[in-house]
Amino acid sequence: MFVGRALAQQWTRFRGQPVAVNPRWIIIGASMMVVLATYAVLIDTWRRMVRAWEHQGRTEGQRSRPSDFSFLRATGIWTIANLGKYVPGKVWQIGAMATLAERAGVSPMAAAGSSILNQIVNIATGILVALVAGWRSSSTLSGGYAGVGVGVALIALAGVLLLPSMLPVMLDTARRITGRPLTMSVVPRRAVYISIVGNVLSWLMYGIAFELFVYGVTGAPSGTFSDYVTAWAWPYIIGYLAVFAPGGIGVRESALAVALGALRLATPQTALVIAITSRLWLTVTELLPGLTFLALGWTRRPPASRLGDGP
Numbered sequence: 001m002f003v004g005r006a007l008a009q010q011w012t013r014f015r016g017q018p019v020a021v022n023p024r025w026i027i028i029g030a031s032m033m034v035v036l037a038t039y040a041v042l043i044d045t046w047r048r049m050v051r052a053w054e055h056q057g058r059t060e061g062q063r064s065r066p067s068d069f070s071f072l073r074a075t076g077i078w079t080i081a082n083l084g085k086y087v088p089g090k091v092w093q094i095g096a097m098a099t100l101a102e103r104a105g106v107s108p109m110a111a112a113g114s115s116i117l118n119q120i121v122n123i124a125t126g127i128l129v130a131l132v133a134g135w136r137s138s139s140t141l142s143g144g145y146a147g148v149g150v151g152v153a154l155i156a157l158a159g160v161l162l163l164p165s166m167l168p169v170m171l172d173t174a175r176r177i178t179g180r181p182l183t184m185s186v187v188p189r190r191a192v193y194i195s196i197v198g199n200v201l202s203w204l205m206y207g208i209a210f211e212l213f214v215y216g217v218t219g220a221p222s223g224t225f226s227d228y229v230t231a232w233a234w235p236y237i238i239g240y241l242a243v244f245a246p247g248g249i250g251v252r253e254s255a256l257a258v259a260l261g262a263l264r265l266a267t268p269q270t271a272l273v274i275a276i277t278s279r280l281w282l283t284v285t286e287l288l289p290g291l292t293f294l295a296l297g298w299t300r301r302p303p304a305s306r307l308g309d310g311p
Contacts (some may be wrong), residue, residue: 022219045198047074051303052191053110076298081292121195134230183292231259
């Protein structure tokens with residue numbers, strides 16, 4: 001409700017105000033490179049989590065992973081599965097990841113379990129990073145309910161620490177939805193720690209990318225780095241949690257326009273321009289890698305010789 005009211009107020013002031021837009025395409029291109037580098041961090045985080053999961057499986061007497069899960073193979077699976085976020089419901093991405101992982105000779109249980117864990121940690125660490133980075137402006141962004149934000153942060157932190165105990169139940173729910181065998185008795189704590197480090201780093205890199213993007217669009221950025229981390233993290237999380245909106249379309253842009261105005265990073269009119277153009281910026285960086293791997297036929301099962309199947 002706060003987001004909606006604030007956006008309505010900004011819209012009434014939209015007309016008659018100058019738009020501070022001065023595109024610098026080289027800087028916008030640099031911001032896209034930072035986003036792709038952030039994806040690389042997230043992909044390698046997921047890949048390392050899968051390995052930790054497989055190692056846990058070996059200690060429990062399960063069959064070890066028969067293939068060498070390379071970074072390139074993980075990139076193909078991750079980027080193609082990432083296309084699923086544009087389908088309402090948020091569960092298709094996990095199902096696609098499990099299916100593609102199985103075709104690549106990787107345990108679908110480890111792939112899907114790590115994906116679920118990574119998404120939960122991503123949201124939890126995003127809330128924590130946004131609160132820490134925007135602590136001074138938290139009262140403004142929350143409409144005077146900063147104490148609620150502190151409570152949410154504590155709940156998020158507790159949730160991350162309890163994930164090794166909670167995830168088996170979540171995996172069972174995902175198994176019922178996707179029909180994949182995703183159960184596991186113990187969640188690797190190493191995978192949780194890997195995910196926390198990788199996701200905190202990715203949120204900071206997103207902040208760098210967004211600051212560069214705003215600079216590339218307006219030509220004159222204002223505010224601090226922590227402001228841009230906060231301005232990006234909160235709308236992204238809100239858009240992700242809006243399960244009815246594929247890719248958070250509409251929801252994230254509304255929240256982003258409000259955040260930019262509340263943090264005084266842009267005028268109301270310029271904030272709307274940034275919010276709308278950032279959707280194109282983010283969509284291109286999300287869709288292009290996945291569509292490229294899709295066109296190259298990475299959804300097909302690789303030859304048995306590449307899987308390295310053992311007895």
